[in-house]
Each structure stands twice: as structure tokens, then as C-alpha cells.
Amino acid sequence: MTTKVIAGNTVDVNEEGFLTNPNEWNKEIAAELAKEEGIDALTESHWTVIDFCRTSAADSGKAPTLRAITSGSGVSTKDLFKLFPKGPAKKVAKISGLGKPEGCV
Amino acid sequence: MKKIVILGAGTAGTMVANRFSKMLDLNQWQVTLVDEDPIHYYQAGYIFMPFGMQDEKGIVKPKKKYIPSSMNLVQATIKSIEPENNRVSLDNGTTLDYDYLIVATGCDIYPEETPGLAEHEWGKSIHTFYNLEGAKKLQQKLQTWQGGRLVVNVVENPIKCPVAPMEFLMLADYWFTKRGMRDKVELVYATPLPGAFTKPIASKMIGDLLDKKNIKVESEFYVERAEPDAKKIVSYDEREVDYDLLVSIPVNKGADVVGEAGLGDDLNFAYVNKHTFLSDKFDNIFVLGDAANVPTSKAGSVAHYSIDLFGENFERYINGKELVPEFDGHANCFVESGYGKGVLIDFNYEQQPLPGTFPIPGIGPFQLLKNTRINHLGKLSFQWMYWNILMRGLHIPLPANMVMAGKKQVTVN
Ligand SMILES: Cc1cc2nc3c(=O)[nH]c(=O)nc-3n(C[C@H](O)[C@H](O)[C@H](O)COP(=O)(O)OP(=O)(O)OC[C@H]3O[C@@H](n4cnc5c(N)ncnc54)[C@H](O)[C@@H]3O)c2cc1C
Numbered sequence: 327m328t329t330k331v332i333a334g335n336t337v338d339v340n341e342e343g344f345l346t347n348p349n350e351w352n353k354e355i356a357a358e359l360a361k362e363e364g365i366d367a368l369t370e371s372h373w374t375v376i377d378f379c380r381t382s383a384a385d386s387g388k389a390p391t392l393r394a395i396t397s398g399s400g401v402s403t404k405d406l407f408k409l410f411p412k413g414p415a416k417k418v419a420k421i422s423g424l425g426k427p428e429g430c431v
Numbered sequence: 432m433k434k435i436v437i438l439g440a441g442t443a444g445t446m447v448a449n450r451f452s453k454m455l456d457l458n459q460w461q462v463t464l465v466d467e468d469p470i471h472y473y474q475a476g477y478i479f480m481p482f483g484m485q486d487e488k489g490i491v492k493p494k495k496k497y498i499p500s501s502m503n504l505v506q507a508t509i510k511s512i513e514p515e516n517n518r519v520s521l522d523n524g525t526t527l528d529y530d531y532l533i534v535a536t537g538c539d540i541y542p543e544e545t546p547g548l549a550e551h552e553w554g555k556s557i558h559t560f561y562n563l564e565g566a567k568k569l570q571q572k573l574q575t576w577q578g579g580r581l582v583v584n585v586v587e588n589p590i591k592c593p594v595a596p597m598e599f600l601m602l603a604d605y606w607f608t609k610r611g612m613r614d615k616v617e618l619v620y621a622t623p624l625p626g627a628f629t630k631p632i633a634s635k636m637i638g639d640l641l642d643k644k645n646i647k648v649e650s651e652f653y654v655e656r657a658e659p660d661a662k663k664i665v666s667y668d669e670r671e672v673d674y675d676l677l678v679s680i681p682v683n684k685g686a687d688v689v690g691e692a693g694l695g696d697d698l699n700f701a702y703v704n705k706h707t708f709l710s711d712k713f714d715n716i717f718v719l720g721d722a723a724n725v726p727t728s729k730a731g732s733v734a735h736y737s738i739d740l741f742g743e744n745f746e747r748y749i750n751g752k753e754l755v756p757e758f759d760g761h762a763n764c765f766v767e768s769g770y771g772k773g774v775l776i777d778f779n780y781e782q783q784p785l786p787g788t789f790p791i792p793g794i795g796p797f798q799l800l801k802n803t804r805i806n807h808l809g810k811l812s813f814q815w816m817y818w819n820i821l822m823r824g825l826h827i828p829l830p831a832n833m834v835m836a837g838k839k840q841v842t843v844n
Contacts, residue, residue: 392653393587393697404655407667412651413625428726 333358344426351423359421375399379422389419389427432461436529440466443720443734444535445497449824450742452499467508478598480566482606497822512692514713534718536686544682545586547657557677578615579675585622586654590683591729598767604644605769621649621672630783633776636800685722700724706756727760736761739831761833765810773806775799779833790829792837
């Protein structure tokens, strides 16, 4: 595990750059991580998804899978791919300061 | 008399039944198994079948043969689980009460969940090898196929045996070469993952192997639909992959009854403690094998290792003691790579696959993350071990949890 300075905050991250403690996360960190992932500005739709994932993870202790995000947030899979291109579940987990989704082993 | 009901008599259910028959006093415990299908399938044989390298006889056996005669195996479809009433209902009208319930209903493929897949081209230009019927049909298809673009597509993870699609592709490369038509065949692997495997070191090793065999990887490809007439698959981000022959690994889901009982996630995989397999919701329900939502491979080897430890734990539990959170997610997979060779990977919840030797540190005979003949022989001998040792409940003198000795730390560059 290493530390990294994101938007002026020193946080713990794993080797793939995921925050290891969701409590160290804040909205500025999210914006900065989004930029690293190629998303210039977080819109309201992005936040709907991020908020859903944060709430879901607070409940279950892990980042939700793509399927769980689609059924729980009301945002369609297609729109999720527009908002968070390529791997949306992984990308939104990273931006939301959660671990990598466990769905794929 | 106390009652245990085991749902599913496949790999996990059968191993647990054999374990119980040695461990429990069957004058005090009544154990009943339920399964709708009288046949036990050795599913690892499905990757060889399309290439005529595996006959049907070696992979189908009557379930009954492997269930201890002191136990009752009921052939029926499970209609519902009522955890609040400790009761299971079957489609033949009977209900079974239990003190402890073991859910081992595995998972299955659902091609109808992806538009275009299981329609008029299913079994013609769209195939699967994830069940016996599919593997047989694909064998027939390949016999007369003239070549073209063969695309293997994983619809969604998790799937059972996550290396099987790549094994299929590497065997295809070998088989088409032998038939003198490799130059007429393009092999493509379209996967939702960013690479060949989930964990970096194995992903690089297996990725390089695919590359050497001229198998192209279309990564981060989440299929939205197949277009059976245009012969293409289309992803959610509008990428298109054309095919002449599509070999699909459809969505894998747990049994509906698990979801309907409120035990599972969106794919009907049951929430359990990943070290003990106790259901998160009910303290007399355990879920073993592919049916559980645990972050390790859905594989027979995992079921075997986990049941080794589960057995000891269950004995403690019924004697009023606490469960010990022991199981580490140990998985051990032989990856068949064609030309009589194979790669072995060994890993757990925390530790990704590393190079080294297995099972004896420094000696082997198997070599981890290396493409060798002996690893291939290991894969072949697994079939014999499956029927004659694992399914008979005989003990293998190997540690159930993963061992770091014999493994080498490396970095991916
Ligand atoms: C192509 C392929 C290759 C594989 N290769 C390997 C390999 O090389 N090595 C390895 O270790 N593993 C491999 N596996 C995985 C391995 O086969 C599975 O992980 C293992 O069989 C899981 O055991 P299980 O008991 O959980 O499920 P299963 O063995 O599938 O048993 C589940 C049982 O539940 C029954 N059932 C389900 N629902 C109901 C219901 N409602 N009513 C009544 N009965 C029901 C089914 O009939 C079935 O008998 C492979 C799998 C596939 C598909």
C-alpha cells in the first residue's frame, strides 16, 4: 500500500490507485480522480451514480457490480457507459473512493 | 433425529454428502439430497469435447453412484426455500423440513438474457460449450466448418471456470493447425475484462501466450446484443465485432430459488461469510460451491478445498462451538493450452497467482505460471481424481489453504 496526494489530501491507495479507506474520500478527490480517468467534469448524472455507489458500499462493505448499479440507481447500462466510458463499474468505484468491485475473479 | 437437507447433488453437494457420511452419526442425523437431474457431469471435460478430445462416456455418470447409500437422493426440482420456516418445497408436492440447510445448486447459463443470442441462429452460427448439449453441438459444427472468424465472447462476469474460454481458444488454435486450416481461421477473444485474466501477473503471462498463438483479445467488451442476421455482437459503447462463428459464454446465474428466498444478489449468488460459507441472513444455512457469492473462482477445486475446511467447521458448529473463519479462497486451476501442454495457477482471496512449484515447494512436479507438458498431464489426471477420489469423499493429502512456500514474488513490467 502507498500514499498519494490527491487534490491536496494525502490518502492511502492500493497498487491500482483505488482508495483503501472510503472515509478518506471527498468530492474534490472524486473530481481529481475523474480527470485521471478521462472525465473532465462530473455532472449531476455522474453524481447520481457516485452517490448510489457510496450508499450501497456503506451498506454492503463493497463496491457494487455493474448489474447492481443499473438496477439500483435507475441509470441504464447504456448511459453508464456514456458517463463512465469502458469499464463503468470499475471506474465509478475508483472515483467514489471504493475498492475494486469483486465481481470478476 | 435431526435433519440436514442438501440442495443440489453436483460437485459440491456430492462432496459434502460423502464428508457427512464419515463425520456424522447417521442414526442421529437424517441427510436428504435433492437434485432435478439424475446425471452428474464432469464439466471440465466440456472444453475438450468440441475438438473430439473427450467422449461423452467419461464425463457423465449417474449421480446416485456417488451418493452414500445411507442417504436419500430425491429427484425433483426445488420450487421454493422458506428459510423462516426451515422448509423446502419440491415440484412433486413434497416439503422437506430441516435443522440445517446446505445450498449447493451451482450456477447455469442464461443465453436468453442477451438479446439476439438464443434466437434463430442459436445452434447454427451461435454456440456455447458451457453445457453438455452445447459442447456436443459445437463439435458437430466444427467438423464441417470451413473457417472464418471465430469469436469467443464472455457476456458478463462472474462465470464458472474463468480460464475455460481461453483454454477453448488455445485448443482451437492447436486443432485448426493440426487440420491444416489455421490460416483460414481468425481467433478472437471478446471479454469484459481489461485483459486475459483478472490478476496482473497471470494476465500478462496468459496474455502473452494468447498473443504468441495469434489469438486477438478485444478487451473491456461488454456485449449489449447479438445481431444474428448481420453476424455481429455489439457492445454497450457501440463497438462491433463481426463473426462467422460465435462461441458465447452466456450470463451465469445461480438458481432462481436462491434469489426468490432472498438469499442472493442480482445474479442469485448467495451472500455468505467468505471464510465459513454461513449465510449472511440465516444461521442454519450454508452455501457451498458455485452458488455462493465469494470473490474466488467458481471451480471444482475451490469447492474441494473449501469443503475440506467446512467439514471440520460444521462439526464444531453442531456441537455448539463457534465457526473458525479459516478458508482463504484457495483456487488451483490447470489451464490447458494446446499441443499437449498446460499452465497451472494457484491463488487465493489475497494472493494473486505467482510463478513457482506445486504442490511440493521447490520440487513440483507442477510448475506454476509455466507452459509445460507435466501441467497438461495434471489436467488429464484431474478427471480420474474427480470421479475416483473427490466424488468418493477420499482424502487428498494436500493443504486446503494456499501455501506461499515454493512461490516467487515477481513484478509485471
Ligand atoms: C466449461 C467448464 C470448464 C470447467 N473446468 C474446470 C476445471 O478445469 N477445474 C475445475 O476445478 N472446475 C472447472 N469447472 C467448474 C466446475 O465444474 C464447477 O465449479 C463445479 O462443478 C461447481 O460445483 P457445484 O456443486 O457448485 O455446482 P454443480 O456441480 O453445477 O451442481 C449443481 C447441482 O444443482 C442442481 N440444481 C440446481 N438448481 C436446482 C433446482 N432448482 N432443483 C433441483 N436441482 C437443482 C443441478 O441439477 C446440479 O446437479 C468448469 C466448468 C465449466 C462449465
